[in-house]
Amino acid sequence: MFTRLLAIQASWNYELMLGPGLGFCIEPALRLLPGGRGGAAYREALARQSRYFNAQPYFASVAVGALARAELDGRPPEQIERFRTAMCGPLGSLGDRLVWAGWLPFSALLALLAFGLRADAPLVVLVFLVVYNAGHLGLRVWGLKAGWRGGLRVASSLGGPLLRHGPAVLSRAVMMLAAVALPLAIWRVLQGLPVPPVPESEMVRAVGGVAIASALLMAAILGAVLVRLHSRVEGWRVALVVLAVLIIYSVAR
Amino acid sequence: MIPELLSLLPVAIVGAVLGLDVVSFPQAMISRPIVAATLGGALAGDITSGLVAGAVLEMIALEMLPVGASRYPEWGTASVVGGAMAAEFYTLPGAAVVAIFASIATAWAGGWSMYGLRRLNGVWVRRELGMLEAGRPGTVSGLQLRGLTADLARGFLLTLIALLFWLPLASWVLSHWTLGRTPSHVVLAAVAAAVAGSAAWRISQGVSMARWFFLGGLVAGIAILVLRR
Numbered sequence: 001m002f003t004r005l006l007a008i009q010a011s012w013n014y015e016l017m018l019g020p021g022l023g024f025c026i027e028p029a030l031r032l033l034p035g036g037r038g039g040a041a042y043r044e045a046l047a048r049q050s051r052y053f054n055a056q057p058y059f060a061s062v063a064v065g066a067l068a069r070a071e072l073d074g075r076p077p078e079q080i081e082r083f084r085t086a087m088c089g090p091l092g093s094l095g096d097r098l099v100w101a102g103w104l105p106f107s108a109l110l111a112l113l114a115f116g117l118r119a120d121a122p123l124v125v126l127v128f129l130v131v132y133n134a135g136h137l138g139l140r141v142w143g144l145k146a147g148w149r150g151g152l153r154v155a156s157s158l159g160g161p162l163l164r165h166g167p168a169v170l171s172r173a174v175m176m177l178a179a180v181a182l183p184l185a186i187w188r189v190l191q192g193l194p195v196p197p198v199p200e201s202e203m204v205r206a207v208g209g210v211a212i213a214s215a216l217l218m219a220a221i222l223g224a225v226l227v228r229l230h231s232r233v234e235g236w237r238v239a240l241v242v243l244a245v246l247i248i249y250s251v252a253r
Numbered sequence: 254m255i256p257e258l259l260s261l262l263p264v265a266i267v268g269a270v271l272g273l274d275v276v277s278f279p280q281a282m283i284s285r286p287i288v289a290a291t292l293g294g295a296l297a298g299d300i301t302s303g304l305v306a307g308a309v310l311e312m313i314a315l316e317m318l319p320v321g322a323s324r325y326p327e328w329g330t331a332s333v334v335g336g337a338m339a340a341e342f343y344t345l346p347g348a349a350v351v352a353i354f355a356s357i358a359t360a361w362a363g364g365w366s367m368y369g370l371r372r373l374n375g376v377w378v379r380r381e382l383g384m385l386e387a388g389r390p391g392t393v394s395g396l397q398l399r400g401l402t403a404d405l406a407r408g409f410l411l412t413l414i415a416l417l418f419w420l421p422l423a424s425w426v427l428s429h430w431t432l433g434r435t436p437s438h439v440v441l442a443a444v445a446a447a448v449a450g451s452a453a454w455r456i457s458q459g460v461s462m463a464r465w466f467f468l469g470g471l472v473a474g475i476a477i478l479v480l481r482r
Contacts, residue, residue, distance in 0.1 A: 006279035011393075011400035013374035014322060020378060020385065024393040043388030050385045050393050054321060057280060092321065100318040101456050104282070108311055109453075111287050117477075121291050121304040132282050171460040178453035179470025182446045183478050185308055189349075189442040190435065211435050212478070218443035219450060226451035235316045235448030236326055236357055242444050243354040250347060250432040 001028055005064060005140055009057050016052050018060060022067070023050030025060075029068035045071045048080060054088050056095020061140045063087050065147020066154040075152060083152050090158060098163065099139070102170030107132035109177035116184025186215045258413075264296050264337050265413040271329040272408020276319070276367065277401050284329030286310030290356070293336025302343040303336035306352050310335055312445035313357065316452035327363030330408045331356045334415045338423055347430035348423075350437045353445075355419040359411070366407050374400050 008021040026049045033041040049071070055063060063084070070080050111128035119127070146157040190211055226235055271292070274284040283289070287307040294303015310332050317325045335356025342348035377399055378385070384392040457463035 007277065007397060007401065009280070010277045010398075010404070011374045011378065011396040012276060013371050013378050015375045015378055017322070020393050020396045023385075024397045027390075027393060038390050042390070045388070046390070046393070047386050047388035050388075056321075096318065096320050100320055104318075105315055105453065105456060107282075108285060108287065108315060112308060112311060112449075115287070115304065115308045121295075121300045124304060124308075125288050125291050128285065128287055129281070129283065132285075136281065168460050171457040172463050172466045174453050175457045175460075175463045176466040176470035178450060179467045180474040180477070182312070182450055183471070183474040184481075185312065186442040186446050187478055187481075189305060189309060189445070190438050208435075211439055215439045215443040215446070218439070219446035222444065222447035223450040223454070226447060227454050230451075230455060235451060236313050236360070239313050239444045239448055240354065240357045240361070242440065243350055243357070246350060246432075246437070246440050247347070247354060247426060250350075250437070251426055251429045253431055 001025055001064060001068065002140065002144060004028070005061050005144065008060055008064075016050070017054040018057070019053045020050050022053045022060065022064065025064045026068050026071070030071060032072060044077070048077060049084075051084075053084055055091035056099060058099055058136060058139045059091040059095035059143055061143030062147040062154055062158070063091060065144040065149075066151055067147070069148050069151040073151060079152065090155070094158060094163060094167075097167040098170070099136075102167050102174070103135045104132065105174045106170055106177065107135070109174060109181050112185045113177060113181035116181055116188050118188060182219070183216060186219065187212055190215060258417075261413060261416050264293060264333060264416060265409050267292055267296060268330040268333040268412025269405050269409035271333055272327065272363070272411065273329075273401065273404050275327055275329040277404040284332075286314050286328050286332040286335070286356075289329050289332035290336030290339070293333035293338075294340040295336075296333075297337040297340035299340035299343045302339040302348070306335045306339035306349060306356070307332060309349070309353050309441060309445045310356055312449035313353075314360075315449045316455070324364055324368050326357070326360035327367050327411075328360050329363075330412045330415070331360035331363050333412055334359050334419065337416065338419060341420065342423060342427055345427045345430065346434040347427055347432060347437050350441050351423045351426055351430075353441060355415070355423060359415040359419070362415070363411055366411055370400075370403055370407055373403060 004025045008018060008025055011020045012018060023046055027046060030042050030045045031037045033039065033045060035041050049067060067080065067084065070083065107128055110131055111124050114124045114127045147154050150157050226238065271284040271289045274281060290307030290310055291300060291303045294300050294306065310328065314328045319325055335352045338355055339349055339352035377396055381392055381396060
């Protein structure tokens with residue numbers, strides 16, 4: 001079931017969302033139902049579990065564990081269906097805040113800090129992958145175990161201090177890391193790509209304080225504008241337009 | 254033409270695998286720009302160029318939260334393309350700017366391709382709805398396998414088409430490039446850092462003390478910058 005969890009979103013669609021993926025993950029457990037694979041109980045349970053469902057994909061492991069347990073314990077279908085519906089919201093919002101808006105930017109900024117501190121490429125990549133996946137895999141394993149242990153009473157596991165306070169702690173860490181890492185990352189990007197045969201140390205010296213100060217000032221002004229325009233404009237679109245203008249200017253002048 | 258296509262195949266295969274990681278399998282974030290562009294650069298012969306492109310793209314990608322049904326740029330295949338392009342033209346002053354531009358545009362197209370894939374999955378699900386409702390063994394596995402295969406093909410084709418489109422165009426643009434390396438990189442770094450900074454600010458909105466943490470971090474960052482120079 002754990003390996004299948006890694007592919008839970010493989011058939012994600014706008015109709016049933018994670019539903020078929022959830023059914024796919026639970027299916028091995030359903031083979032243990034009376035009648036085995038293809039039996040009436042198996043078919044009923046698989047049909048039930050493949051209906052509409054949505055959650056943050058890592059936190060869906062909690063639902064997979066809990067629902068597998070409920071099916072094997074022979075809980076009434078109405079109760080299982082009510083539980084499935086009730087879990088969508090909490091597993092979605094908690095996962096989005098903890099993983100997508102917390103752990104992912106935190107890990108990425110840690111890697112950017114390593115980049116800014118002039119770490120080599122393999123080290124930067126390793127920092128990101130090890131830190132991120134420690135959280136990612138840990139969360140999936142914990143979710144599956146907590147769901148299996150708690151069954152339909154798993155909601156109490158979601159109220160633990162780590163999950164309650166984690167998003168806020170990570171938000172503060174993201175803010176601090178961003179402020180440390182971004183000036184250093186700007187500095188390293190400005191050093192340019194070392195072009196042989198010029199030694200890298202000379203490239204470093206070639207980057208003047210004026211260039212760094214200009215980049216920091218531009219970043220601060222544009223960043224403030226983007227914060228003010230919050231939700232009205234996406235940063236990547238602004239970046240695309242600015243770079244297009246720069247390219248046209250450089251080619252046409 | 255055929256030797257050119259063959260030389261692009263390894264990058265397209267990596268693009269396919271990393272495109273698959275974005276959503277379908279295993280979401281270990283090997284598709285994040287800092288990893289994907291570095292790999293693309295390594296494949297094209299210069300890992301450092303790939304890393305720099307990856308860091309810039311990572312800053313820009315920070316604002317995108319891959320939340321549920323929202324449509325967002327697909328950075329996996331796009332970053333492989335960006336890293337490979339940055340490495341391919343790494344001696345030219347505008348290489349990083351052009352590579353990042355191509356990468357963001359590819360990510361945009363990639364977002365649409367993911368939307369198309371999700372619609373296609375929906376068509377397959379609707380077709381199999383009767384079997385799903387009957388709990389037929391093998392139906393969900395079949396849907397999952399079809400989704401995985403289609404996503405792999407999507408990533409492969411997107412990377413290949415993007416490389417075939419952008420490489421000649423970038424070559425032309427860079428042969429007419431007049432700006433120096435430093436001003437090009439000032440704009441590039443500033444835009445990327447602005448997007449990343451505003452993303453961090455938005456993420457932390459409503460969290461008490463977050464702005465003080467930002468201020469403390471900024472002082473530390475600038476102090477390290479001054480000391481290391």
